[in-house]
Amino acid sequence: MKDRIDAILKRSQAEYLETLTPDRDGLLVRMEEFAAENDHPIADPEVAQFVRVLIGARKPKHLLEVGTNIGYSVVVMGRALEPDATLETIEIERGTLARARSFVADAELECRVIFHEGAALEVIPKLAGPFDFVFIDCVKTEYGDYLDALLPKMKSGAVIVYDNLLWKGRVAEGVHDATTDALRAFNKRITNDPRLITSILPLGDGTGVSLVR
Numbered sequence: 001m002k003d004r005i006d007a008i009l010k011r012s013q014a015e016y017l018e019t020l021t022p023d024r025d026g027l028l029v030r031m032e033e034f035a036a037e038n039d040h041p042i043a044d045p046e047v048a049q050f051v052r053v054l055i056g057a058r059k060p061k062h063l064l065e066v067g068t069n070i071g072y073s074v075v076v077m078g079r080a081l082e083p084d085a086t087l088e089t090i091e092i093e094r095g096t097l098a099r100a101r102s103f104v105a106d107a108e109l110e111c112r113v114i115f116h117e118g119a120a121l122e123v124i125p126k127l128a129g130p131f132d133f134v135f136i137d138c139v140k141t142e143y144g145d146y147l148d149a150l151l152p153k154m155k156s157g158a159v160i161v162y163d164n165l166l167w168k169g170r171v172a173e174g175v176h177d178a179t180t181d182a183l184r185a186f187n188k189r190i191t192n193d194p195r196l197i198t199s200i201l202p203l204g205d206g207t208g209v210s211l212v213r
Contacts (some may be wrong), residue, residue, distance in 0.1 A: 002205040003040050007169045009202055021045050031072050031103055040096070042072040043137060043163055044204035051135065051161060054209065055080040058131035058159055065089040066120045066146050067138030071072045071100030077135065078109035085111040088127065090138070121145055129153030137163035141182040144189060151195065151212070158212040162190070166206025 004183055012046070012163070023033065026131040035042045042052070055077060060172045061084065067183060068091035068196055091097040097117050104113055118125045120138050124146065131156050136146055143162065165187055166172060170180045190198045 001033070001044055002168065004168075006051070008204075008206060017046065021050065027103070027106055028075065030074070031070060034099075035072065037201055040070050041137075042069055043076070046150065046206035047163060047207050048073065048076040050201075050203055050207060051076060052080045052140045054159055054161065055075060055133065060159070061085050062129070063133040063135070064129075064131045064150070065137070066124070066136045066150075067091070067136065068100045069096060069137075071103045073135055073137065074100065074104050074113060075107045075109070078104070078107060078113060079179070081109075081111040083110040084173050086112055088114040088116060088159060090116045090118065090123045092117070092119050094186065109122060121149065124149040124153075128154065130155045130158075132158045134158070134160045135163070136160065139165065140164060140179045143182065145170045147186075147190070152213050160190050160196075160208075160212065162163050162209040162210075163206040164185075164205045165200055165208045166202065168205060 001056065002160060005011060016026050032080040059082065063085065069075060074087060074089050081087065091100060094117060101115060101181065121142060130153055134150055136143060140205060165183055167180055171184050171187065185199060188208055190196055190208060193199065195213050198208060198210040200208045201208065
C-alpha cells in the first residue's frame, strides 16, 4: 500500500484516478479499515481492481499468492474466480494468518482456498503447481528468489503480478537502502528476462505484470 497519494504520480493525476476506483463492499471496507488501524500492508484498491481485470481476462485455475497478510487480495481474487479454481496463499505470521482465515470465511468464496503457514522460500519448493497466475506481495528483498523458485512451476502463458515495485517513489528517486536497491535490480531483471514479457505500471505503489513465455 502506498504511503501517500502522490508518492508515484502527480497529486492531481492520483486524485483524479482515485475518483474512478469503484466503491468497495462492506467486507473490503472493513478490511481496509482494519489494515490501516493495525498497520497491515495490503494492496491498494486500484491494484486490486487491476488484478480483477487480469483474472477476468485470463480465467486462471491454479493461483498462488506470496504474502497473504490479512487476506485482502485473497478475497479480491477469490471473488473473481470460477468455482473450480484453487487459490493457494502463503503467510509466515500465525496471528495474521488467523485473521486472514476469518476474513476469507466471511467472504464465503466459491473457489477453493489453501492457506500455507511459513516462510515463502521454504513453502514454495513444497508446492506442486503448475500455477497459471501468481501475485507477489511479500518480502521485497526476496522477490528475485521467489521468481527463481516459481518459474519452474509456471505454465507458458501464466501471469505474474508484483506489488510495490516503485516503493514509495524511492526506486526512481535513486534512494539507496537494501529494499530499494533490491527492487531496482529486480525491475531491471524482469524487464530484460527473455522468459518474460513485462510491463511496470505507475499503479498503487508500482505494479508489475509479467507474461511467462
